[in-house]
Amino acid sequence: MLGALLYLRVRSLQNLLLSRTRRLREPKYLIGAIGTVFYFYYFVFRRLTAAHNAFGGRGGNPFVLGGSVLILVLSIGYAAAAWIFPSAKGGLRFAPAEIAFLFPAPLTRRELVHFSLAGTQMKLLFSSLLLALFWGRPPFTAAAMLQHVAGWWILLATAEFHRTAANLIFARHRERGDDLASRRILAAGIVALFVAAVGAALWRAAPVWPAPAGAATLQVWASFLNRLVNSGPPSWLLLPFRLAAGPFLAEGGRAFGAALPPALLILAAHYAWIVRLDVSFAEGSISLAEKRAQRVAALQAGASPFASVSLRPRREPFRLSPQGRPEGAFLWKNLFSVSGAVNWRFLFFVGMAVLPVVAVFSVLLTGSARHSGINPLGIIVAGGSSILGAYVLLLGPQLARQDLRSDLANVDLLKTYPLPGWQVVLGEMLAPIAILSGLLWVLLLAASWGFSASHVGDIPGPARLAATLGAACLVPPVCALELLVPNAMMLLFPAWHQATRSRGGIDTIGQRMIFTFGQLISVVILLLPSVLAVPVLIFATAWLIGPVGAVLVATVAALVIIGFELLCGIWWLGQRFERLDLSAELRP
Amino acid sequence: MKRYGDFTAVRDLSFAVQPGEVLGLVGPNGAGKTTTLRCLAGIIPASGGQVSIAGHDLAIDPVAAKRELAFFPDEPRLFDYLTVRQHLAFIARIYGVADHASIGEPLLEEFEIADKADKLPGELSRGMKQKLVIACGLLHSPQVMFFDEPLTGLDPLGIRRMKDSIVRRAQAGAAIVLSSHLLHLLEEICSHVLILKQGAKIADGTLAEVALRYSRGEAGVSLEEVFIRATGEPAT
Numbered sequence: 001m002l003g004a005l006l007y008l009r010v011r012s013l014q015n016l017l018l019s020r021t022r023r024l025r026e027p028k029y030l031i032g033a034i035g036t037v038f039y040f041y042y043f044v045f046r047r048l049t050a051a052h053n054a055f056g057g058r059g060g061n062p063f064v065l066g067g068s069v070l071i072l073v074l075s076i077g078y079a080a081a082a083w084i085f086p087s088a089k090g091g092l093r094f095a096p097a098e099i100a101f102l103f104p105a106p107l108t109r110r111e112l113v114h115f116s117l118a119g120t121q122m123k124l125l126f127s128s129l130l131l132a133l134f135w136g137r138p139p140f141t142a143a144a145m146l147q148h149v150a151g152w153w154i155l156l157a158t159a160e161f162h163r164t165a166a167n168l169i170f171a172r173h174r175e176r177g178d179d180l181a182s183r184r185i186l187a188a189g190i191v192a193l194f195v196a197a198v199g200a201a202l203w204r205a206a207p208v209w210p211a212p213a214g215a216a217t218l219q220v221w222a223s224f225l226n227r228l229v230n231s232g233p234p235s236w237l238l239l240p241f242r243l244a245a246g247p248f249l250a251e252g253g254r255a256f257g258a259a260l261p262p263a264l265l266i267l268a269a270h271y272a273w274i275v276r277l278d279v280s281f282a283e284g285s286i287s288l289a290e291k292r293a294q295r296v297a298a299l300q301a302g303a304s305p306f307a308s309v310s311l312r313p314r315r316e317p318f319r320l321s322p323q324g325r326p327e328g329a330f331l332w333k334n335l336f337s338v339s340g341a342v343n344w345r346f347l348f349f350v351g352m353a354v355l356p357v358v359a360v361f362s363v364l365l366t367g368s369a370r371h372s373g374i375n376p377l378g379i380i381v382a383g384g385s386s387i388l389g390a391y392v393l394l395l396g397p398q399l400a401r402q403d404l405r406s407d408l409a410n411v412d413l414l415k416t417y418p419l420p421g422w423q424v425v426l427g428e429m430l431a432p433i434a435i436l437s438g439l440l441w442v443l444l445l446a447a448s449w450g451f452s453a454s455h456v457g458d459i460p461g462p463a464r465l466a467a468t469l470g471a472a473c474l475v476p477p478v479c480a481l482e483l484l485v486p487n488a489m490m491l492l493f494p495a496w497h498q499a500t501r502s503r504g505g506i507d508t509i510g511q512r513m514i515f516t517f518g519q520l521i522s523v524v525i526l527l528l529p530s531v532l533a534v535p536v537l538i539f540a541t542a543w544l545i546g547p548v549g550a551v552l553v554a555t556v557a558a559l560v561i562i563g564f565e566l567l568c569g570i571w572w573l574g575q576r577f578e579r580l581d582l583s584a585e586l587r588p
Numbered sequence: 589m590k591r592y593g594d595f596t597a598v599r600d601l602s603f604a605v606q607p608g609e610v611l612g613l614v615g616p617n618g619a620g621k622t623t624t625l626r627c628l629a630g631i632i633p634a635s636g637g638q639v640s641i642a643g644h645d646l647a648i649d650p651v652a653a654k655r656e657l658a659f660f661p662d663e664p665r666l667f668d669y670l671t672v673r674q675h676l677a678f679i680a681r682i683y684g685v686a687d688h689a690s691i692g693e694p695l696l697e698e699f700e701i702a703d704k705a706d707k708l709p710g711e712l713s714r715g716m717k718q719k720l721v722i723a724c725g726l727l728h729s730p731q732v733m734f735f736d737e738p739l740t741g742l743d744p745l746g747i748r749r750m751k752d753s754i755v756r757r758a759q760a761g762a763a764i765v766l767s768s769h770l771l772h773l774l775e776e777i778c779s780h781v782l783i784l785k786q787g788a789k790i791a792d793g794t795l796a797e798v799a800l801r802y803s804r805g806e807a808g809v810s811l812e813e814v815f816i817r818a819t820g821e822p823a824t
Contacts (some may be wrong), residue, residue, distance in 0.1 A: 328681065332670075336669035336670060337669045414661045418682075420651055578650070583626070
């Protein structure tokens with residue numbers, strides 16, 4: 001049985017590597033691969049030979065100390081989510097081909113469980129290796145790296161087993177026809193009680209809270225929190241999580257050796273738990289595989305990872321007239337998918353990424369504002385809106401994918417339309433431009449009000465209004481410019497684009513980073529002429545026509561520059577689209 | 589001609605389909621049928637040669653050529669978030685079909701998916717998706733049609749209606765190229781046949797002409813027999 005599994009994995013990996021290597025015969029993929037190697041060398045492997053650390057060892061590194069606390073928080077969050085939001089399918093993970101070949105095969109239920117769990121471990125081990133490379137901590141010796149990999153693997157495997165067990169238990173309840181909602185509420189209640197108990201214990205255990213100011217704030221807070229969760233009642237409440245994370249958090253070989261047995265025991269207990277759970281998983285596994293296949297297909301087609309697969313028709317964004325420019329039809333079509341992408345899951349992840357940063361900055365800004373007599377509400381609104389705006393500008397083009405990237409699977413269809421390539425490209429890009437522009441306009445308005453209310457600086461009202469209007473005018477073309485880059489990358493590297501969308505693991509992280517890095521560099525280069533022109537023009541004309549006129553002149557100049565770049569870019573992408581031969585690009 | 593690196597998928601292929609003709613494109617798996625159709629529809633560029641659609645050179649004036657054609661792939665590709673009716677509205681705007689409702693509704697009726705007009709593709713069976721793709725393709729009344737395995741996933745009644753539809757449109761003056769492994773279907777509806785093997789044409793002409801070439805003097809040789817005899821010979 002294990003031999004068959006090993007054969008399957010090794011051969012699949014071998015063939016995957018072979019097909020990827022063959023693609024390197026094309027220069028553009030070869031250049032990309034060289035970029036990946038350089039990236040790994042420069043940012044990952046080079047560290048392994050540099051035995052020094054800016055923080056002078058683990059004891060003083062706030063990110064490591066804070067990371068220890070973060071790992072505990074994430075572990076609790078993951079375990080809680082497993083019980084509050086269990087999978088609706090409740091099956092074990094199998095690939096569609098594994099279902100087709102193994103389910104009808106003369107194998108026992110237990111053998112299938114072993115097959116699924118063992119198969120998952122190989123992926124987790126690979127993920128652990130990459131996580132240790134990317135987010136490993138000093139010292140970067142071979143032994144320490146081995147420890148880090150093992151630590152990550154035990155942590156990830158325990159989390160995965162826990163989630164699987166929770167799913168199977170809910171599947172059993174479903175089989176029996178039990179009320180699942182009440183059980184989820186019960187789980188949420190237990191989680192809330194646990195969190196409250198830990199919170200209370202932390203509050204009672206905390207002697208004196210450190211002052212939230214000064215250059216060493218992060219380090220002080222990280223050390224404080226680390227001490228807090230590892231002593232007194234909190235340490236007992238968090239014991240299972242601390243034991244599972246023990247090898248990951250261990251410093252040195254001796255501590256790792258001591259932390260390993262209890263962590264492995266917890267892992268083994270989870271394994272035995274799943275094997276002994278007498279739940280039928282076949283239907284759930286088939287549904288899971290189908291859902292996963294749908295998601296992979298959607299991701300390969302470029303859909304947002306947060307998009308839901310819904311069977312409910314959505315409301316029309318606007319009424320589409322049969323006459324008019326065809327670009328409008330693309331805008332109409334692509335706006336349909338917005339309600340699918342912006343769901344609770346999406347908002348949860350965005351909130352998790354954005355709110356902590358906004359909260360930290362708000363605290364720091366409020367502290368500073370109190371000392372300088374600035375209206376704290378205004379500065380928080382202005383600062384928060386600016387930070388969110390920066391997020392939208394930075395991450396928006398990656399998340400708002402209602403363009404060519406989400407239509408990769410339909411390229412054949414699009415190419416049969418009687419439209420020149422540039423019209424297809426422009427039409428496809430309109431929806432994300434509209435979405436990002438709308439968001440940025442709201443944030444711009446909030447930031448403008450915030451700055452006005454905070455009385456920061458001494459900008460007169462008309463000038464501030466002109467600057468806001470100028471920025472608002474520039475928002476759509478800047479968004480369009482930003483969106484040109486990922487669409488260009490999709491058209492230039494469709495196979496890479498599909499590869500980075502098709503595999504859920506982090507093994508494609510290097511490719512994605514190259515894309516992201518490439519996008520940043522490209523956008524900076526494209527924006528550079530306007531960024532240089534705007535201040536020069538304002539400076540040169542303000543004395544002559546006043547600040548309001550200067551801002552308007554600079555806005556018009558920036559619009560002309562960006563507009564020209566957009567025209568060239570869309571026309572070139574259109575040419576590229578017309579020449580795109582997906583069948584040749586995606587040949588293994 | 590179509591090349592992928594060192595591999596030639598289709599070579600030295602030349603043929604013409606006149607209005608009212610239905611050409612059956614047949615060949616073993618991997619013969620280059622789908623590649624040929626995709627090149628003809630302007631989805632992938634040909635590596636060499638010329639494609640002319642209703643008098644428009646596909647390389648020189650692709651927009652005009654594409655306005656006259658419709659391509660029906662073997663795997664129905666639809667937009668996940670558009671309902672059946674919204675698909676027709678979208679296509680109407682792309683092709684500038686002003687009275688799409690008066691054309692689209694009868695098409696939905698013809699293909700028996702009118703009752704699914706407000707459903708998303710995820711709710712449709714494969715056959716229904718195929719019917720929707722065909723309805724979308726016919727909305728702008730194309731003069732040239734390329735069908736790649738059009739009957740896959742259709743029920744017997746759907747197959748009958750599809751056959752009738754193809755014949756009716758050919759009689760109305762459309763030029764049709766149809767790729768299928770269902771040789772009895774081709775025998776029923778095709779006026780001409782072209783046999784491909786390893787990317788090369790090994791026979792073409794009317795059904796009678798091709799049958800005669802491989803009949804070895806026998807009468808009433810079926811297209812299936814012709815196909816087996818023709819593809820059994822080495823490609824020229």
